Amino acid sequence: MQILHREKVSLRLIAIAKKVIWWSDGTITGSNAALATRAGYCSEKTISREVTAYVDLGIFAVAFDWKRPEGEKFITIRTLRPSLPITLPAWIILPEGSDLSLDNSGPDLEGASLDNSGPDLEGASLDNSGPELLDNSGPATIDHMKGGADAA
Numbered sequence: 001m002q003i004l005h006r007e008k009v010s011l012r013l014i015a016i017a018k019k020v021i022w023w024s025d026g027t028i029t030g031s032n033a034a035l036a037t038r039a040g041y042c043s044e045k046t047i048s049r050e051v052t053a054y055v056d057l058g059i060f061a062v063a064f065d066w067k068r069p070e071g072e073k074f075i076t077i078r079t080l081r082p083s084l085p086i087t088l089p090a091w092i093i094l095p096e097g098s099d100l101s102l103d104n105s106g107p108d109l110e111g112a113s114l115d116n117s118g119p120d121l122e123g124a125s126l127d128n129s130g131p132e133l134l135d136n137s138g139p140a141t142i143d144h145m146k147g148g149a150d151a152a
Contacts, residue, residue, distance in 0.1 A: 002092050003057055003085070012039045013050045014059070017082070028060075028080040051080065058085030 004011055016038045020030050028035075032044040032051070039047065054060040061083040068074045 003059065003089070004054075006091070007053070007057060009053045009057065010046075010050055012042065013047065013054060015039070021082075026081060029077060031078075051078075054080075058083055 001011060001014065004014065013035070016035065017028060020035060020038055021028050030038070032047045035047045035051075036042050036044045051060065051062070055062045059082070060080045063079045063081070065077045065079065066074050067077045
């Protein structure tokens with residue numbers, strides 16, 4: 001949010017992200033109209049500008065796909081994934097005593113396991129390749145999503 005604030009970009013889209021994200025795969029696929037409605041009935045153009053700004057700042061990674069509903073014309077589907085810029089600016093302030101790392105094991109969990117298969121480990125799979133076998137195991141950055149220098 002520090003990046004958005006400094007760049008004078010609205011927090012509207014980030015505020016509704018929790019409501020519109022598909023938690024099963026970590027994506028946002030709503031149309032501009034749907035997102036505008038969830039954001040308090042603002043204009044679709046406002047949402048479009050904000051999505052563009054978020055992508056330019058590295059807050060979201062965007063991908064486009066095609067879909068053809070039964071008997072209808074092809075439509076473009078936009079998929080947004082939360083992301084981080086490839087490098088955080090020096091002026092970003094993290095909470096005291098914390099550093100940004102890829103360790104998501106949580107606080108005070110010595111010897112924590114990153115196994116997120118749930119309480120029933122029967123047939124557990126640690127395959128985290130994501131939809132369409134997209135490798136999302138590395139850093140979630142714009143450059144990574146586009147297959148850039150930090151991509152696996």
